[in-house]
Amino acid sequence: MLIFLAKRFVYLLFTMLVVSMLVFLVLELDPGNVAQKVLGPYSNDEQRRLWMEANGYLQPLPVRYAQWLGNFLTGDFGMSTRFKVPVADILLPRLANTAMLGLGVLIVMVPLALVLGVLAGMKEGSAQDRTISVFSIATTSIPEFASGVFLVAIFVLWLGVLPGVSNMSSGFDLSQMVLPVAALVMYGFGYITRMTRASMAEVMQTHYIRTAVLKGVPARQVIMKHALRNALIAPFTVIMLQINWLLSGVIVIEYLFAYKGFGSLLLEAALNKDIFVIEACTMVAVLVAVGTQTIADIGYMYLNPRIRFS
């Protein structure tokens, strides 16, 4: 177990190092661009050169990367050229907002997807199964921005019951969370549903379920006591991996609803070549991705004693 965790930790560090290098390389090949973004399109070459000199952009790329890496490791994420504040000051509140959004999505999506998946997988090929399957394919076919647009069209423009902008300008407002969460759930739950369905359908074919049915255990008890435990192992992994997908989804949804979170921060930083914010954001993304993957693996082994740490 410890060896497994240590291996994962090394892998995490390695991935972060490789990704940070690639991001630096991609973004910093032409620092003149950065100067132009900061000083505006009407700045002249002399101003840009001075700005670059003042901010250390004239040093060679490896030197700048090493400097950044050293600062990053000691907890100094650099200054944001776009927001003119230290990166940590802007990143942390944004991350908290996105964590809230993500938590809301998981709270709604996971029970919904599991229940639908179990209902569909219980009787494979039944009308109930067909309906749920086609429904989950349909919602998964609608891109996040389109589900957002449809929800806005219905609940904001037509019924007028919910706000269409979620910038929380006057403090936290639960009603502003409804549509972003709903849009993300709509796109995301179908995949978990289908995985749960497949897993459930497989378990229902096993001998011990047939034995339970034949010896007269009530159907309800067969499902609840015998089938569910084994059927929910596979979806657990999928749910953890969905957190990775959420980081992509929030970029779109936060942009659409003007929600001040991690995704909109990253998008704005990328469009303005705000290198240190982008680096910090990608490091967070890698951390979340590898972290959830590790939790998924550990949880999988814990839930399924047949698999052992290796």
Add this chain to the structure above:
Amino acid sequence: MAASTELAEPVARRQSGLARTASAIALLRESPVGMIGAGIVLAWVLAAVFAPLLAPFDPNATILPFQRPGAVDPTTGKTFWLGSDKIGRDILSRIIYGGRRVLIYGPIATACAYAVGIVMGLAAGYFRGWWDAVLSRVSDIVLSFPIFVLYVIVISTFGASGLNIVLAIVFASAPGIMRIVRGLTLDLRNRDYVAAAQTRGESPLYIMFVEILPNARGPLIVDACLRLGYVTITIGTLGFLGLGLPPPDPDWGGMVNENRALAPAFPHMIVYPCLAISSLVLGLNLLADGLREISIRD
């Protein structure tokens, strides 16, 4: 639905391509869901091919802004069936031409990603050892990364051109394809016909592409269909984020982005492009589901 056993049996060895396509279509007819999906996709393909005949207006011509669906253009007498956008372009015509873009770039990007992913997967699965270790590690890293974070960084840096979008999609999708192909290859490389080919002294290239790849096609076709749907979503989403193919040519995601601010007064400007992209992806996903259903039954 009666399973057609005569078609599910191993088919006669040498069939012409046409006959095989015909039998594939006959199989698909047994899956109503798959048929609906195929119908939707076919409708969009036809709309894209015959766009000049179907579209009432030039998609980039500015005619009359802020027209609601059904309004009539007073100069030509033609109807804006789905209204016009904020600078007066006909939305129906833009949606029809926008389908062209998606249906050109989507399949190109998917095909390129498959070319790369198949080569990587065959090499990793057939040679194993170092090839496998290196290729698997590389794809683990790419796959562990939230993909849109990558798209946003890469495309905002290198600019939003068709080539860059295709390259970014290939970079992000090839590792997933590689994993599937690798898994299939690891299974197929132990079959007798591979051993026979090895004994005959065939080259590894011949074995990989002539013996193994054709036998792995079933799962790959289903995956390609799903992936094409996902690539369509990606292209639309990039357009929506303002990172899509450059204007003025119509792009479904871009149409939503351009007219977003006016949505409270003119919801039609953003709702119809969203319907367009959703229906195309739905068609592809239903088709994939139908194909999978058939492939499982065989």
